[in-house]
Amino acid sequence: MIRIIDTTLRDGEQTASVSFNSSEKVAVAGLLLGELRVDVIETSSARVSEGEGIAFGNICEWASSKGLIDKVEALGFIDGGTSVDWIADRGGRIINILAKGSLNHLTKQLRKTPQEHIGDILTVVDRAQRRGLKANIYLEDWSNGIRYSPEYVFLLVDALKDSPIGRYMLPDTLGVLNPWSTFEYCALMKERYPSLEFDFHAHNDYSLAVANSLAAVKAGITGIHTTVNGLGERCGNTPVAALVAALSDQLGEKTSVDESRLTHVCKYLENISGIRIPENEPIVGENVFTQSSGVHADGDQKAGLYANALLPARFGRERKYALGKMSGKANIAENLDMLGITLNEDQIRLVTQRVVELGDRKEMVSAEDLPFIVADVLKAGPAAEENIRIENYSLMLTMGMKPSAIMKISIDGTEYESSSNGDGQYNAFMKALWKVYDRLGKKHPVLSDYQVSIPPGGKTDALVATTIAWNMDGHEFKTRGIDSDQTSAAIKATVKMLNIINNLNN
16 A cells, blocks of 8 residues: 655645645645545645644644544754744644755755754754654655765665654655656665655656656655645646556555545645646546547447546546547537437538538537537527527726626516626626526526636737636536627627526426
8 A cells, every 4th residue: 555645735835826825724634634535644834934833733623633633744844843843832743854865955055064964853853752743854855865975865864764753755856857767766765774664755847756656666665745736846746646546557556545536626726726737637637538539439439449447437527529620420429419419320420510610610619519500500490599698788897896787688588687796797797697597586507617718929809718617406518708808708608508508498
């Protein structure tokens, strides 16, 4: 069993522009330990700020109430014991001491001798013992240390191995290793110190964090540091989702992590960090379980020929088939089937042609657009009509006052007027819209995501594409609007959504 030590709340917060408040930190700690079930979380750096102290204390209080306090760790420094007291006074039980793992860092940053550094480390370890804390140690810049000054690394560990230090953390601080060097150096540490417990802490500067972590496990390391969505300084750390899947499928190694909760936790961190998950991010990216090629869809239909061990259900996901110029009849058939629409072969061929034509014009086609495309291509009559239209609207933004909206909507031929204030012009428009729906007793979806895409170049008259994700009774779908004005584009996407749910309910 490989231990997963997640450092999202400590190293992950070193991502540029990312900062979590106290309530967010407690919520993430709960998700990581209670839902995702990682083995350990590293939550804080001692002494960095008053807010960090409050957050760490709150996490410790929560963890103690759940019997999980021994799974909570904090980074501390070689400062004579000040970090130890900071952690202990807030209810912590474990300190991860940041020491120098390379001679270069020791002599040029601390300007001390190895013997002086060893003495300083042991002073902190002794203070931790007297305050009832367990101590682990980070050998900062270990990857460069073991490469260029191995005699220093061995001198340091030889002097510490009989002390009450629990785990020795081997960081690739600057992300300089590759899988071959990672295996070599980790194996060297395991061979020389078979009784010590080691973690490996990778950085992703060469996009090798997962590969290097696998190599470390192959060399005998039993603890791997991760962050959610690979958050971390510079290019980030080892992403927990990709690592857990790779350990299972590539090395046959088990972890305590609940794979089915990875998507939920990663999406939550995306929301509070403001760092979007790339659409092609392994396991949790939007497009990971989406097939675009018609050949692939055809092969999946016939015998699951284009599926691998990364089955979407493992991660709380489902297989999708994209629509565009690469679509074949199999893509269209899969999407029609999910929508409950039955067509014959000739009709599917005609719909496929139209989807390919739209894709050639670089227009995005979603599954929710298919009923309208079907109706248009087959001249099916009423289904092609938009039974809900925004007849007109006025949006007002005045400095020092809340934005407001006045709108008139036509629903199945009847017009309704409404107005509202809001936190923004689109928010005001939506509040006015839902007032009408509430009066009519109509159900409506909840907005779950909102993305704006503007072509590069910085032109003020560029077309804006606003893509909105909606959730209706647990079913999620997206609509898109295009306009030179962002709010107008969002309103166009909203009208598409209104017609989709109207057709589903009629």
